[in-house]
Amino acid sequence: MLERQHLAILFEVDRLGSVTAAARQLNLTQSALSHAIRKLEERCGAALWEKDGRQLRLTQAGEYLLKLSKRILPQMERAEQVLADIRAGQRGALVIGMECHPCHQWLMRVMQPYLAAWPDVDIDLKTAFHTGGVADLLSHDIDILITPDPYETRHIHFTPVFAYELVLAVPEHHPLAKTDFARPQDLLSETLITYPIEPERLDIFTQFLLPHHCYPYRHRTVETTEMMLQLVAAGRGISAIPDWLLRGNSEELNIRTVRIGQSGIHKNIHLGIRTGEDSTDYIAGFLKTSKETKVLKVR
Missing domain, CATH: 3.40.190.10 (Periplasmic binding protein-like II)
Known part of the structure; x- marks a missing residue:
């Protein structure tokens, strides 16, 4: 019968890179670990490891059980934590x-x-x-x-x-601040500041710029909203940002919002x-x- 210990052994050998280290992590002797795997192989009728020089290499059966361990062990650990929380009154x-x-x-x-x-x-x-x-x-x-x-x-x-709308944040005196909405061509000469996400996952690119074969003059990324807004306020670029994030900041930072396209991005x-x-x-x-x-x- 397949037991949790068998999956834990495969998981730790893979994670730590050696049988000795895995045995130490699981508080087993190396012989006890080897015995557990040998008994499992006998029950399964298939080897889990084979020697490749001085190294051990997983067989097809071993690879299958390793993938299983990576999926099941976290779920079991989570279940135990939840049960412990319940016992503690949570x-x-x-x-x-x-x-x-x-x-x-x-x-x-x-x-x-x-x-x-x-x-x-x-x-x-x-x-x-x-x-x-x-x-x-x-x-x-x-x-x-x-x-x-x-x-x-x-x-x-x-x-x-x-629900929210993605808008362009631009400096107060930027030409776009006087328009009702931005067109893709308007960003050809702009530095566009976004969060550090691939362009193919950013709506400003996928829903606005790329369908019209447009790309900003420069694309730079920053980690935080606060830094992004400070850069926009300083005239270092413009940014695509959820409209509600600008509440309480736009007037103070002298930032204006512009709809992205005539219909906007909702x-x-x-x-x-x-x-x-x-x-x-x-x-x-x-x-x-x-x-x-x-x-x-x-x-």
């Missing part, structure tokens, strides 16, 4: 994954009422993913995915919770949840709080 644990830079400011507005309403739920936030936000949601590394670009699957459902922040888990009370509570948290837009 309702559960909620791991939120976020794959959009400006969503952080929106999430902080949601967290205050949610934490107050659910004091017995432990919360963690992840912004770095092993293989992408959707993959981490499917593998149970996170419970909710915050994204402006949903990718619906049979096992994941996305709910829009906050977006939603979505919450992705594994199918069926919206009935879990504290997850349903996060959805409800997210929808009720209003963020005023720039005038």
